[in-house]
Amino acid sequence: MDLKRVVLSLICCAMLSLAFLSCTSNQSSKPQTADLMLRNGAIYTMDAARSWASTIAISGGAVVYVGADSGAEKWIDPQTRVIDLQGKMVLPGFHDSHVHPVSGGLELSQCNLNGSISAAEVFQKIREYAAANPDKKWIVGGGWDLPIFPNANPHKKQLDELVPDRPAYLVAADGHSAWVNSRALEIAGITKDTPDLAEGRIERDPKTGEPSGTLRELATDLVSKHLPELIAEDYLQGARRGLELANRFGITSLQEASATDKILEAYAELDRRGELTARVVAAMYVDPAKGEAQVDSLITKRRRHQSKHLRANAVKIFADGVIESQTAALLEPYLDKPGDRGIANLEPGYFNTLVTRLDREGFQVHVHAIGDRGIRYALDAFEHAQKVNGKRDSRHLMAHLELIDPQDISRFRQLGVIANFQSLWAYADEYIVKLTEPKLGPQRSRWLYPIASVAKTGALLVGGSDWSVSSMNPLDAMQVAFTRQRLEGGNGKAWIPEELVDLQTMLTAYTIAGAYANFQEDKIGSLEVGKAADLIVLDRNIFECGTQDVHRATVLLTLLEGKEVFRHESFKDALTAE
Numbered sequence: 001m002d003l004k005r006v007v008l009s010l011i012c013c014a015m016l017s018l019a020f021l022s023c024t025s026n027q028s029s030k031p032q033t034a035d036l037m038l039r040n041g042a043i044y045t046m047d048a049a050r051s052w053a054s055t056i057a058i059s060g061g062a063v064v065y066v067g068a069d070s071g072a073e074k075w076i077d078p079q080t081r082v083i084d085l086q087g088k089m090v091l092p093g094f095h096d097s098h099v100h101p102v103s104g105g106l107e108l109s110q111c112n113l114n115g116s117i118s119a120a121e122v123f124q125k126i127r128e129y130a131a132a133n134p135d136k137k138w139i140v141g142g143g144w145d146l147p148i149f150p151n152a153n154p155h156k157k158q159l160d161e162l163v164p165d166r167p168a169y170l171v172a173a174d175g176h177s178a179w180v181n182s183r184a185l186e187i188a189g190i191t192k193d194t195p196d197l198a199e200g201r202i203e204r205d206p207k208t209g210e211p212s213g214t215l216r217e218l219a220t221d222l223v224s225k226h227l228p229e230l231i232a233e234d235y236l237q238g239a240r241r242g243l244e245l246a247n248r249f250g251i252t253s254l255q256e257a258s259a260t261d262k263i264l265e266a267y268a269e270l271d272r273r274g275e276l277t278a279r280v281v282a283a284m285y286v287d288p289a290k291g292e293a294q295v296d297s298l299i300t301k302r303r304r305h306q307s308k309h310l311r312a313n314a315v316k317i318f319a320d321g322v323i324e325s326q327t328a329a330l331l332e333p334y335l336d337k338p339g340d341r342g343i344a345n346l347e348p349g350y351f352n353t354l355v356t357r358l359d360r361e362g363f364q365v366h367v368h369a370i371g372d373r374g375i376r377y378a379l380d381a382f383e384h385a386q387k388v389n390g391k392r393d394s395r396h397l398m399a400h401l402e403l404i405d406p407q408d409i410s411r412f413r414q415l416g417v418i419a420n421f422q423s424l425w426a427y428a429d430e431y432i433v434k435l436t437e438p439k440l441g442p443q444r445s446r447w448l449y450p451i452a453s454v455a456k457t458g459a460l461l462v463g464g465s466d467w468s469v470s471s472m473n474p475l476d477a478m479q480v481a482f483t484r485q486r487l488e489g490g491n492g493k494a495w496i497p498e499e500l501v502d503l504q505t506m507l508t509a510y511t512i513a514g515a516y517a518n519f520q521e522d523k524i525g526s527l528e529v530g531k532a533a534d535l536i537v538l539d540r541n542i543f544e545c546g547t548q549d550v551h552r553a554t555v556l557l558t559l560l561e562g563k564e565v566f567r568h569e570s571f572k573d574a575l576t577a578e
């Protein structure tokens with residue numbers, strides 16, 4: 001090192017220590033002030049005591065004050081932006097613990113059938129999309145609801161009429177079935193002689209054995225592998241759209257429920273550009289066929305994606321399918337299909353070995369489990385991992401949990417497995433009435449979405465939307481959890497009322513428990529001094545608005561680390577008023 005450099009570094013050191021000294025003396029003489037202060041609000045902090053406050057002050061992205069209006073003046077200086085909330089509600093930003101923002105965002109630019117209430121509406125949308133996109137080589141999209149079609153089984157003939165000139169591939173809203181036309185079957189080489197896969201089914205004409213146009217689970221890959229490849233820019237756009245929607249619903253933190261390499265790369269690119277507007281923990285997709293051979297590459301990807309807002313610390317395993325299309329793994333057969341207990345994607349011994357290895361490597365394992373057998377196999381795998389590896393702070397998650405055998409309910413708590421419910425599904429809609437209860441009978445149906453039973457054991461509950469499978473709005477899911485009725489026009493009768501939980505439980509699931517599930521409860525999940533200012537403003541206090549109106553509450557403002565990531569147009573004036 002030459003003399004000039006030594007002198008320079010000495011000067012730098014001196015300046016740094018001066019700056020440090022002036023900073024500390026400054027702190028003792030004049031308190032730090034806030035960049036933003038929200039006053040006169042109904043602030044539900046979600047701290048351990050579940051305290052309420054009326055003012056919150058933010059500086060440098062962190063909460064510096066939360067409490068009464070009267071104690072807050074010292075945080076104001078001429079630069080502080082002060083907003084009078086006029087009684088509006090403030091909550092920590094929501095956590096969606098099971099969501100697919102990128103693939104859902106991609107769907108928004110494809111043939112989007114989400115929200116269609118009849119076959120006629122589905123047909124109309126397909127017709128319009130095909131006409132509006134004459135240059136597309138394939139018609140690709142999805143979002144059709146299973147109960148719209150008899151036996152959840154749409155026919156290729158209908159799709160041939162709607163799209164006669166090109167192949168078409170349309171995924172069901174739940175992502176576990178695809179409806180294809182004859183052209184698509186032809187390209188994939190699927191004929192009546194094509195055998196079913198162990199983890200999938202080709203629906204067929206019962207008389208001729210000809211494929212009828214609906215594919216279940218991994219059988220969908222036979223066609224999807226021929227789809228025109230999406231490029232990185234498509235994924236980036238999808239991620240942007242998905243995250244924009246998340247912020248609109250007050251979501252500031254999430255667990256991406258099935259990250260492929262391309263999805264992971266889209267998040268990473270947004271992160272590099274400073275455009276990642278939610279904290280993402282990515283659960284990387286585990287291919288059941290590749291087993292332990294893929295673990296090294298998962299470890300490499302985990303190492304590569306460790307930033308403040310993106311961490312690829314989790315892995316995703318699909319234990320089974322869904323009940324409606326009879327691919328969920330059940331302990332007893334489906335009533336209308338004697339001897340058929342559905343499809344377990346991983347047999348117990350293999351499941352145990354794989355989970356134990358992933359647990360040992362320090363991954364958080366996020367399992368899709370719907371049928372009581374799929375759920376049992378997953379719990380057994382976690383128990384096995386604990387026996388072999390010892391009890392770790394692993395925070396494994398099981399999502400969906402549609403049908404839990406009563407014997408297994410206490411095991412979530414015992415094993416420290418987080419119960420990740422999609423409570424929006426827990427009411428008697430057509431999926432339940434037409435496609436689920438008839439296949440299970442009343443006795444087993446009692447144990448559909450047993451949210452309260454699991455909560456009562458002391459297990460940790462988190463919530464997720466599974467968007468684009470269903471609405472991403474956390475308030476929709478919360479309302480169904482404490483009403484177990486449809487959001488609009490319920491008949492006042494809860495479906496399986498024993499399993500009702502309260503708003504408090506659901507708020508916990510969507511805030512501090514969600515933060516815990518992402519290993520961030522010391523930084524976010526509640527509004528406390530020193531924590532990041534991830535928060536939302538709602539137009540009303542959801543404790544006071546009536547249980548049927550909670551889903552009508554609107555998010556007016558969403559902050560991630562004090563930075564605005566969404567603002568409702570009606571809130572504009574309020575922000576600039578003072």
Ligand SMILES: [Zn+2]
Pocket residue numbers: 098099100257466
């Ligand atoms: Zn999912």
